[in-house]
Amino acid sequence: MHQYHLEKAVEDKSKSPEVTSEEAPAATEEARANEENTSEEVAEETPDEIKLETAPADFRFPTTNQTRHCFTRYIEYHRCVAAKGDEAPECDKFSKFYRSLCPGEWVDRWNEQRENGTFPGPL
Amino acid sequence: MIVLKWLFLTISPCDAAEPWQLGSQDAATPIMQGIIDLHHDIFFFLILILVFVLWILVRALWHFHYKENAIPQRIVHGTTIEILRTIFPSLISMFIAIPSFALLYSMDEVVVDPAITIKAIGHQWYWTYEYSDYNSSDEQSLTFDSYMIPEEDLELGQSRLLEVDNRVVVPAKTHLRIIVTSADVPHSWAVPSSGVKCDAVPGRLNQISILVQREGVYYGQCSEICGTNHAFTPIVVEAVPRKDYGSRVSNQLIPQTGEA
16 A cells, blocks of 8 residues: 555656656655755755755767766756747756756856857757 | 875875875775776786796796706706697786676666766866756856965865865765866866766767765865866866765755846
8 A cells, every 4th residue: 555655646746747757766865865954954954955966867879978978967957948849847847957057157058049040050 | 004194194084185195095886986996906917927927937047047057957848838828818907807898888887877976077177067957047057267365365274285175066976977078278177086087078969977974074086188277277076975965956956036
């Protein structure tokens, strides 16, 4: 009975829009871990305690060189926004990923290039 | 030796290089533990070979001394010894190579999804660190520069050429992804007790994943010659408990968001 409830809960979570099937197990696990952490800490800490969360390991980029990982996430975000509109919640995770991976200087330069229409990537 | 220790180690640095140090620094990550273990494994064979070769050498010099034995034996072929001296060295190199490759590839492997990403960006001559996991726009980001503390500003107990003004604070017992890159010339981000040395190449992002197993302050230095102040570009990693890390980051983020 207990088992069933647990599975149900996980299922519900993985259906939420932010989590894709690709990283569902890791994300739900992390979410659960974070729930446990925050539930203990909320009492003593500020309510907006940060979540330790970052771009997951991506099987497309298994090597030390992560340059394309950053670039791809940046492109994915802008393609997502182009397809689904500026405020689409399903694009948020891509923005989090590329911000985690790319140096701020690179992002600034790419943003500038996009404004000028000289961005080299496939948008 | 004790006198030497008293002379040089009046202040004992925790995870930094020591004067007259011969071995590695204490391991803080599984990677470094693996490196130390591999070193010891290989040293076993190294000593074995050294003793054997020296023994053969001394024995040959002794027995075939020109006064002792003017005409040496003229053996040109011996099947048994040739088989032995082919098989044993290959076995030995196998025993060295297998754990070596196992370690090499496991160091690159990202086993679990990291919990935080820290970007270390090399500059002439300081490191910039970016924590941008918690950003909600491209502009705001927890970014700071880490400069060496000049000799005249050092306080008692601080290490010369190693201390910095802003340390990289990371949570202990957490999987970290460190993205290393450079903004000008090649640098190298190295922390010996973490077993990490990663080249910082402009235009490229190199990833290393580490898991610091104990809280502490770990010292390292830029390890790729990067110009005049190359020697004055240290790296200091401070591993704190996970909870303290969380509150530290949120404390630093709140004033930022307040301004914006």
